[in-house]
Amino acid sequence: MPYALCFLLFMIGLYCVVVKKNMVKIVIGILVMEYAVNLFLIMLGYRMGGVAPIVGQSELDPSTGGLLSSFLNASVDPLPQALVLTSIVISLGSLALMISVCVRVYGKYGTFDITEIRRLKG
């Protein structure tokens, strides 16, 4: 169910990019898509009532020296969180570039409406 909602959010973003005519709204649509993917990544590693994946003395099994199976079953997957951090930084970079291009386009054309910004044809 949460995955379906995540996909719905992704589709809302895509719809926004395809339908909206205002450049800034298109940028917002792209951001919504990126957030949906980030959310999806986070949920892949999420566990209801999970514990932080940090191994201390109390997580080790005294008899075998390995990890306790209760810890392995409860700890969340830390890797998607690292991926999401990277992906947030990347989307920040592309957001900055997109917004600056929007500002420059507004300076040249005096409008954000993409139906009026049509010098390129063919």
Add this chain to the structure above:
Amino acid sequence: MSIPLPLFVAIPLAAAFLLPMFGKKGKSAATVLANMVTLSLLVLAIVTIRQYGAYEVGKWSIPLGIILVRDGLSSLLLLAIGVVSSAAMLFSTRYMEQYTAKAKYLSLFLLMVAGMNGVVLSGDIFNLYVFLEIASIASYALVGFGCEHEELEASFKYMVLGSIASTFILFGIALVYGNTGALNMAYISKAIQDSGVNAGLAFALALFVTGFGLKAALVPFHAWLPDAHPSAPAPISAMLSGILIKTLGVYALARMVFNVFGVSVEIGWLLMVLGLSSMVVGAFLALGQWDFKRLLAYSSISQIGYVILGIGLGATLISQQASLAWASLAILGGLFHLVNHAVYKSLLFLTSGSVEMSTGTRQLREMGGLAERMPITRTTCAVASASIAGVPPFSGFWSKLILVVAAVQARLFWVAAIIVFVSLCTLIMYLKIHRYVFLGEVPRSLEHIKENKGSMLVAMVFLACLCVLMGLLVLVPGLRENVLDPAVQVLTDGVKYSADVMGMTIGT
């Protein structure tokens, strides 16, 4: 002598951050440094052409850490990136004098090179995405570099479609991670072989085909390319058309389909249909263009179709258990066409830049009779046109011949007929360029123009020589065994890739 793989990414990345510090006064020093970087990357790629291996970043062993893998296919792409980027950088030395902020341009250029080298070397699917974004974001900025009306509009369009493609790819990566629990391509491939392709993985593959197809500008996804490529400065057009769409699109797609997911008849046919539609639609749209660079951009779509067709034909033949020799011939044709197209399309964009710099226009109807005034530009353009149209003995002829032979051997005669037909259309569109740009009457406004000098000519002549000599890559067995055959081998081996990579990391 063993050269660590991260150097291919680290050298351009470090230089990219150094260059903006030179400022206005150190402009010539910055140019020299940037040229040295691209040339040294080319030399490194040639010297270490057979030096395959894996490198564990930060000494984290797989599957925990990120690895860089160099095999035959990576080597081929590194070589192509080296050739095109050195020629384009040499051309920029003079051409970019008309723009301000040259140091920033050089810095973005090198970031793009670093990103592309990273994409072809990465053995980790998320790391591939990161490098892909580095190259893409640098290219968005470079398309809008002129900051005029058209450039900004094209840059925005490219950015929107490129960001959608990147989001699709990231979504696909998340799905793959959720289904296989690995990010290392070798481990993913092993997990997929063990478990088979389930619905989630099939959806991920569809997302990859869409995402990388958008980056490669295959026909249903091609809308951004004819705007973005002509709007960029000429050397950047050469980089984008010549190598960027191939690295981010074709290479990444081929790697995913062949080495990670494994080929099937359906995906082979899907690639063939995408390739054929790109070839035909791109060629027809190109014929109607009157803008020099726009025509070249549409022709790029058509030529990318050949590459995808060759790879798709190979995938179909492999998964039908047909003769492996003909499958590898089809893939050889595709990959050889990829390298050829990198050389002659970047040369064509450079000649268009040379013409634009002298005449100040890109409209074919406003030009004419430049043959006597710009003899070297004319000659190099003629060589590249003959090559792209498939006139023997230039390089394009050999790759198209291989594709036709492979299609006939696969009993797909109509595919062979389409290849020949599109080749004819290509010939017509380049005859059109010659008729309107280099032959005929000189318009009064263009009577005083002169040939460009210096580094621009050197870059064009260098690529023109390659166009003539590239045929040797298939004809001389020694060269073929070192350059093309290993790359074909990587793709025909398919999912054996995972075992190869794991073997490499144990070896190091």
